[in-house]
């Protein structure tokens with residue numbers, strides 16, 4: 411499309427919003443944790459010129475009878491036929507169902523029929539955001555997704571509008587509220603499965619919580635942030651992830667001895683023509699702001715070449731915090747404001763980091779184990795920094811820890827492969843990257 415045509419299309423979209431649609435009609439696709447909270451915020455705050463006209467959900471009768479239904483205007487249409495929404499005169503479709511299918515197809519139809527889209531769907535935006543944004547531009551409508559990263563923390567508009575003038579070289583931090591909730595409760599002795607169940611009941615977790623604990627949710631968010639902040643389009647499947655499910659209570663005890671705690675850290679940084687990116691539970695120093703993020707709090711540090719570090723922090727999950735981001739996007743669309751867009755290019759990803767590592771093994775104790783482990787590390791050129799062994803564990807199931815001086819991820823993995831094969835090992839060794847306080851991951 412020519413620049414002139416783009417300008418005309420944008421002007422048309424703006425005039426449509428401002429002149430021919432004094433009331434912006436809004437449809438919700440999905441009336442779950444976030445969808446019902448959006449209805450609540452719209453009902454409680456009564457923003458002028460915004461009208462919720464449609465609510466779509468499968469088996470909609472259940473939703474209509476729910477407590478949250480009282481926030482939906484009496485005049486609104488409840489439907490379980492999405493075409494009622496897609497063929498209606500709504501101006502903005504808010505998608506809060508999640509998942510790739512059928513969301514992608516329905517949003518394409520909505521955009522093609524001239525409706526702007528607000529979504530919190532990180533998987534969809536991580537994988538298809540660039541294509542959907544192109545489609546929205548061609549159709550002269552908007553696609554906004556401020557709630558897709560860090561829930562109620564305005565990191566997406568902050569990076570796009572607030573830091574668009576800098577050259578961001580690194581993004582790192584905590585972007586999954588469920589994992590942070592689980593890890594910070596484990597820190598004070600709670601059990602993994604109990605806290606995961608609590609996170610689900612409180613509406614923080616994804617419908618399949620393995621998306622949270624195995625790192626796929628954070629990976630999608632990291633890719634979205636990389637696109638906006640570093641103008642780097644990454645394939646989410648290329649970003650390595652490590653589950654938090656293997657972190658045990660004993661790891662918090664050992665981490666504490668090292669003046670650290672454990673957080674799921676997401677990190678992406680420019681490394682020449684590549685982007686170094688990874689999502690994993692890591693040891694973070696107690697003095698790091700990441701260690702101070704508790705519960706569903708998220709924290710993102712953007713490091714700029716000209717402006718230095720900027721920190722975004724707040725609640726990254728939960729119905730109401732997320733609904734704040736959705737409603738803020740809706741208001742921006744309704745008022746015709748446009749996000750800063752800069753050219754993006756595809757970048758390859760590497761999972762190689764130079765870092766110290768924490769390796770926890772559980773062994774059936776016998777003489778020579780420490781020497782065998784140090785031998786495996788020495789063979790790949792990894793230097794031991796410390797060995798920790800807490801008293802009081804049975805010798806037939808003894809957990810102990812070795813930490814290394816900085817080495818490459820691939821180097822430590824080579825050593826782990828041979829350590830895992832030792833016949834004294836009762837379970838696969840757990841290896842966690844250690845965040846340097848100076849380095850922020």
Ligand SMILES: NC(=O)C1=CN([C@@H]2O[C@H](COP(=O)(O)OP(=O)(O)OC[C@H]3O[C@@H](n4cnc5c(N)ncnc54)[C@H](OP(=O)(O)O)[C@@H]3O)[C@@H](O)[C@H]2O)C=CC1
Nearest residue numbers: 440441442443444467468506507508530531613727728732
């Ligand atoms: N919860 C949170 O803290 C945050 C969530 N998000 C994102 O917001 C979106 C919504 O999340 P959340 O509200 O928590 O999820 P919920 O599961 O609570 O709500 C999703 C709603 O959409 C409905 N739905 C899902 N798929 C379909 C479908 N194919 N057809 C019809 N209805 C469907 C569900 O119906 P049913 O009840 O039958 O399952 C449910 O009512 C997701 O993309 C999520 O990743 C983003 C930031 C934070």
Ligand SMILES: N[C@@H](CC=O)C(=O)O
Nearest residue numbers: 586587588614616727
């Ligand atoms: N499941 C997600 C919800 C918000 O994106 C999380 O826990 O962060």
